[in-house]
Amino acid sequence: MKTSSIALAILLGACCSQQPAPVAAVAPAAEPPATRPGRGIIIPSAPPTFRSKTILHELVNGRPENVLNDFTPQLKEALPAEKLTAAWNDLTARLGTYQSMGEPTQVEEDGRKVVFVPLMFEKGTVRARLVYDDTNYVAALTFVP
Numbered sequence: 001m002k003t004s005s006i007a008l009a010i011l012l013g014a015c016c017s018q019q020p021a022p023v024a025a026v027a028p029a030a031e032p033p034a035t036r037p038g039r040g041i042i043i044p045s046a047p048p049t050f051r052s053k054t055i056l057h058e059l060v061n062g063r064p065e066n067v068l069n070d071f072t073p074q075l076k077e078a079l080p081a082e083k084l085t086a087a088w089n090d091l092t093a094r095l096g097t098y099q100s101m102g103e104p105t106q107v108e109e110d111g112r113k114v115v116f117v118p119l120m121f122e123k124g125t126v127r128a129r130l131v132y133d134d135t136n137y138v139a140a141l142t143f144v145p
């Protein structure tokens with residue numbers, strides 16, 4: 001199981017960043033993957049900019065269930081996989097086919113880390129806005145012009 005976690009970290013690093021994720025950043029699973037929905041991609045020690053791109057890659061690739069474990073309990077309840085899928089489908093209906101993802105920027109708002117990631121579509125660009133709480137979980141995810 002540890003080997004697959006390391007392989008996942010390297011794969012995520014290769015597709016989501018210029019630099020591969022450090023192997024030491026992979027936390028062991030608290031419970032076996034078979035007992036919870038989705039695989040989760042929590043890498044708490046990874047910078048929010050890296051985590052944000054990883055979360056968005058999962059959404060782009062139609063795997064919203066894999067990001068739920070990165071959400072706070074409140075956000076999991078408010079934004080389950082079905083709503084994430086619906087939000088993504090709404091974006092593509094309005095803006096056309098997804099084209100690419102830009103480089104994330106991180107700011108601080110009210111003591112929280114906020115990451116903005118540009119998402120380019122056929123007919124325009126939006127920014128994903130991910131807000132991290134003090135435990136480094138995603139407390140809000142919105143798409144803004």
